[in-house]
Amino acid sequence: MSIPALTPTLLHPAADLPTLVLGPSLGTGSLALWGPAVPYLKEHFQLVAWDLPGHGESAPSTEEFSMAELASGVIKMLEALETEGVIVPGTPLFYAGVSVGGAIALQLANDFPGTFAGLSVICSAAKIGTPEGWRDRAELVAKAGTPVVLTGSAERWFAPGFIEANPVISTDLLHNLQDADRFAYAHVCGALAGFDLREALPGMKDPILAIAGAHDVVCPPADAQFIAEHAPNARAATIDTVAHLAPAEDPKATAALLVEFFASVTQEKIA
Numbered sequence: 001m002s003i004p005a006l007t008p009t010l011l012h013p014a015a016d017l018p019t020l021v022l023g024p025s026l027g028t029g030s031l032a033l034w035g036p037a038v039p040y041l042k043e044h045f046q047l048v049a050w051d052l053p054g055h056g057e058s059a060p061s062t063e064e065f066s067m068a069e070l071a072s073g074v075i076k077m078l079e080a081l082e083t084e085g086v087i088v089p090g091t092p093l094f095y096a097g098v099s100v101g102g103a104i105a106l107q108l109a110n111d112f113p114g115t116f117a118g119l120s121v122i123c124s125a126a127k128i129g130t131p132e133g134w135r136d137r138a139e140l141v142a143k144a145g146t147p148v149v150l151t152g153s154a155e156r157w158f159a160p161g162f163i164e165a166n167p168v169i170s171t172d173l174l175h176n177l178q179d180a181d182r183f184a185y186a187h188v189c190g191a192l193a194g195f196d197l198r199e200a201l202p203g204m205k206d207p208i209l210a211i212a213g214a215h216d217v218v219c220p221p222a223d224a225q226f227i228a229e230h231a232p233n234a235r236a237a238t239i240d241t242v243a244h245l246a247p248a249e250d251p252k253a254t255a256a257l258l259v260e261f262f263a264s265v266t267q268e269k270i271a
């Protein structure tokens with residue numbers, strides 16, 4: 001086991017604004033996933049996205065890692081950005097992640113409490129799928145490559161009609177999946193197999209917003225509701241237009257929820 005090295009992408013540099021860290025979904029690169037939401041977020045935040053090992057800009061992992069180690073990798077990446085002066089110490093730090101990136105929001109709240117002024121768990125859950133399902137997928141992809149899960153992912157990722165209406169965005173995301181390193185993809189599946197923070201939610205004191213997609217069969221709205229009911233400072237919202245990749249499917253609605261939530265937690269802090 002090891003802490004993976006993660007590569008950040010500065011989607012919108014603005015060191016004088018609070019920094020919003022954006023996390024990826026399995027099989028996607030941060031640019032394709034979060035790029036559509038940048039116009040709606042950039043007035044409010046400096047935007048730093050990170051890629052999973054073997055996805056987007058991040059180098060493939062060479063050994064297995066846990067979700068806790070992946071969260072530590074995010075923290076190490078942010079410390080490096082602070083050293084480089086990209087993130088100004090003392091400015092508010094927020095986090096929003098999709099699917100596995102959303103699960104990392106919970107891992108960060110659990111392992112590094114108080115690091116973020118607020119976190120958002122998007123199209124995700126405190127436990128995703130089953131350990132057996134993830135181990136089977138890891139084995140399949142390690143053997144046959146990511147194209148073997150392309151059709152299933154296309155069906156789960158997008159709300160009905162999205163691919164036809166948005167061919168460029170959906171094609172970019174599916175190309176990300178096709179280009180992902182199969183062994184690194186399998187390592188992420190292995191990390192998800194061991195992920196279950198349901199019983200840890202009552203101890204998470206950070207403000208958390210769980211956003212669900214009404215059409216999401218992977219992490220349905222009940223998963224967001226579960227987080228809101230069990231973490232003391234959590235709330236839930238559902239976006240009617242999306243399935244599993246909210247920032248790409250309905251960037252305006254996703255950004256509006258994030259801007260409103262992070263503004264509210266900032267106001268509460270001041271008050």
